[in-house]
Amino acid sequence: MATSTPYGIKLAVHLIVNDFGNIVSKVCECLLRRGTLSKALICRFTDLPQDKVKKSLWVLIQHNCVQAFALEQEGGGRDTTVVVTQYMVLFNNIIHRLRFSKFATLATNDLDKEVFEILEGLLQHGRLTLTQILDRALDSHSGGNKDTHRETFIKLVQNRFVERCPAVEPLIALPTDGETPAKKGGGRSKKSKKEVTLEERALAAAIPMDAERFSITSDDGIDSDEEKKEKLSGLKVGEKRKQRKVEWDSELDIMGGKKEPVWRVNFDEFINRLRIKACVEYARAEYDNAAAVILGSMLEGTKRTESEVSLSLDSIFEEVIKSKEGLTMNLERVRSSLEQLDFCSEVDDTYSVNLKDIIQKAQLEEVESIVKKRYGIEAFRMFRSLSNGRPLDTDKISDRTFVDKKITPQILYKLWKDNYIQMEKVTTGGPRQTDFFLWRIKKDNLWHQILDELYHAALNLSLRYVHEVDQDREILNLSAEKAPPEVVKRKERLKKVRILLDSSLMKLDDAIMLFHDFL
Ligand SMILES: *[C@@H]1O[C@H](CO)[C@@H](O)[C@H](O)[C@H]1NC(C)=O
Numbered sequence: 021m022a023t024s025t026p027y028g029i030k031l032a033v034h035l036i037v038n039d040f041g042n043i044v045s046k047v048c049e050c051l052l053r054r055g056t057l058s059k060a061l062i063c064r065f066t067d068l069p070q071d072k073v074k075k076s077l078w079v080l081i082q083h084n085c086v087q088a089f090a091l092e093q094e095g096g097g098r099d100t101t102v103v104v105t106q107y108m109v110l111f112n113n114i115i116h117r118l119r120f121s122k123f124a125t126l127a128t129n130d131l132d133k134e135v136f137e138i139l140e141g142l143l144q145h146g147r148l149t150l151t152q153i154l155d156r157a158l159d160s161h162s163g164g165n166k167d168t169h170r171e172t173f174i175k176l177v178q179n180r181f182v183e184r185c186p187a188v189e190p191l192i193a194l195p196t197d198g199e200t201p202a203k204k205g206g207g208r209s210k211k212s213k214k215e216v217t218l219e220e221r222a223l224a225a226a227i228p229m230d231a232e233r234f235s236i237t238s239d240d241g242i243d244s245d246e247e248k249k250e251k252l253s254g255l256k257v258g259e260k261r262k263q264r265k266v267e268w269d270s271e272l273d274i275m276g277g278k279k280e281p282v283w284r285v286n287f288d289e290f291i292n293r294l295r296i297k298a299c300v301e302y303a304r305a306e307y308d309n310a311a312a313v314i315l316g317s318m319l320e321g322t323k324r325t326e327s328e329v330s331l332s333l334d335s336i337f338e339e340v341i342k343s344k345e346g347l348t349m350n351l352e353r354v355r356s357s358l359e360q361l362d363f364c365s366e367v368d369d370t371y372s373v374n375l376k377d378i379i380q381k382a383q384l385e386e387v388e389s390i391v392k393k394r395y396g397i398e399a400f401r402m403f404r405s406l407s408n409g410r411p412l413d414t415d416k417i418s419d420r421t422f423v424d425k426k427i428t429p430q431i432l433y434k435l436w437k438d439n440y441i442q443m444e445k446v447t448t449g450g451p452r453q454t455d456f457f458l459w460r461i462k463k464d465n466l467w468h469q470i471l472d473e474l475y476h477a478a479l480n481l482s483l484r485y486v487h488e489v490d491q492d493r494e495i496l497n498l499s500a501e502k503a504p505p506e507v508v509k510r511k512e513r514l515k516k517v518r519i520l521l522d523s524s525l526m527k528l529d530d531a532i533m534l535f536h537d538f539l
Contacts, residue, residue: 024052024111025468025471025472025475026472027472027473027475027476027479028111028115028471028472028475028536029049029052029053029111030475030476030479031115031475031476031478031479031482032048032052032111032114032115033045033048033049033052034479034482034483035114035115035117035118035482036048036049036080036085036114038482038486039083039117040076040079040080040083043068043072043075043076044076044079044080046066046068046076047062047066047068047073047076047077047080048076048080048085048086048109048114050062050065050066051086051107051108051109052109052111055108056106056107056108056109056218056219057106057107058104058105058106058107059073059074059077059105059107062077062107077107080109081188082145082146082147083146083147084110084113084146084147084185084284084287085109085110085113085114086107086108086109086110087107087108087110087186087222087223087226088105088106088107088108088188088189089105089106089108089189089190089191089192089222089225089226090103090104090105090106090189090190090191090192091103091104091105091106091192091218092191092192092193092194093194094194101194103191105189106222108219108222108223112287112536112537113287115532115536116287116290116291118478118482118525118529119290119529119533120143121526122290122294122526122529123139123143123285123287123290124136124139124140124143126290126293126294126297127139127176127179127181127290130179130293131175131176131179131181134164134168134172135172135175135176135181137157137160137162137164137169137172138153138157138169138172138173138176138182139176139181139182139285141153141156141157141160142182142283142284142285143285146284147185147282147283147284148282148283148284149280149281149282149283150170150173150280150281150283151280153169153173153283154166154169154170154173157169157172174236177234177236177283178234179289180234180286180289181285181286181289181290182283182284182285182286183233183234183283183284183285183286183289184228184232184233184234184235184281184282184283184284185281185282185283185284186223186226186227186228187225187226187227187228190222190225190226191225192218192221192222192225291533291537291538292322292323294533294537294538295375295379295533295537295538296316296319296320296322296375298379298382298530298533298534298538299315299319299375299378299379299382300312300315300316300319302378302381302382302385303315303361303378306381307357307360307361308357309345310349310353310357311357311360311361313340313343313345313346313349314336314340314346314354314357314358315361315373316343317336317339317340317342317343317346318331318336318339318371318373319373319375320339322375326375327374327375327376328372328373328374328375329372329373329375330370330371330372331370331371332369332370332371333351333354333355333358333369333370333371334369336354336358336371337351337354340354358371361373363377363378363381376539379534379538379539380539382534383467383534383535384407386470386531386534386535387403387466387467387470388400388403388404388407390470391403391435391440395431395434395435396431398421398423398427398431399431399434399435401421401422401423402417402421402423402428402431402432402435403435403440403441403461404421405417405420405421406441406459406460406461407461409460409461409463410460411444411458411459411460412458412459412460413446413456413457413458413459414428414429414432414456414457414459415456417432417459429457432457432459436459439465439466439469440461440466441459441460441461442459442460442461442462443457443458443459444457444458444459444460445457445458446458467535470535471532471535471536474528474531474532474535475532477528478525478528478529478532481521481524481525481528482525484521485518485521485522485525488514488517488518488521489518491514492511492514492515492518495507495510495511495514
């Protein structure tokens, strides 16, 4: 599960309060702060009655902010088990709510304007069946008939912008005998395998396999009971045999016995495409348009799970000239452009780029620009001299950055006080003891702190935005018919402020994704 930070949680709670009110957000906050829980425990911790908790969980599941799973546990007696439904919060999906407008813009740019209607419906409602999607699109009077809307929907699924919803409540069974000793068994994969959390297992079990996840064909098919059970438990056919038979009363009948599959927006795909775009923009800013075009051609179709892309010069060229901007480039131009990219390596005319490298470089630049904005150009140079992670003493920093020897410690102290750099006092031995200070950047800690600051700033902006909207509403109520000129003026000012706030928030969110979603 993705780690969140204190202000990340506050921002998530704020977003839920805004959209779903206080009770739902109370349940959500409880899960954000305490982790995965059963309904009984949520009731206990929130002091809310059962039915309110249940309704809140439904809302959160409907909007893809919570995933339920049925957890088999040892029962009281010997050889007995009980199954308890657990609820895990999906922090990332809550923060994605900030980005809905970005997602809609991206899809309309990559595909066409027609997809907006359907996408908007899914973003607003969280989960819908195809019938609901089509009805809604028809009601919106955006033009188009059922057939064109259905085609648009198919296009969205084929491009992976829309997917089938995960299983509502997959069963996570106790490991059967012979499965458990994986850890003790010889230590084969001792160091390489990261411990898989319960939440990760539940998510993996809930998400349908690719073939089903983006399949439209069996759409109105009526599944047999056996198939339905299988789907609900999220087990693949092969795995099924290994599982003991477990009966449980599902706590959630959220589908209400609906036969039709339910669809939702596939956030992964959007984040993946935004990640590629961020890399391309980084290349444009660092190098030039040609570099951006070439990198964009190389990364087209890259999946989020891949970080390294290798292509021969010829295939890169082929891709490049497909684009409008690339049409004028010749092979030599592409080669020389590739060679200047410091995140690109070459062996035998095969060029490789590592997306992780690019993201990390972009992160460092973001941090440096924050330092520059907040502490000035000299602090920026000093910070930069430390950015490779190696410690330096005060004098060396001053020498390397041409910052006055008297001012250097003051600036370093400021950076240290805000936790941007670490300090270590070193005493040299020998007859003439002297003290000096070593300074360094601890990247992991600092990046985490920066992310928290970004969440904090986003929360501030979002609160301000809500405040402005409230003011606007007040004015709207105030002026019934003909608004006096000062009211008109005030409304215009508020509109400008809102646009400004919104665009600042979107920029901030770009930085949040850079630190949280792209690696
Ligand atoms: C957020 O707002 C609070 C109160 O107005 C302020 O103290 C804080 O510095 C702001 N934080 C950020 C990161 O903008």
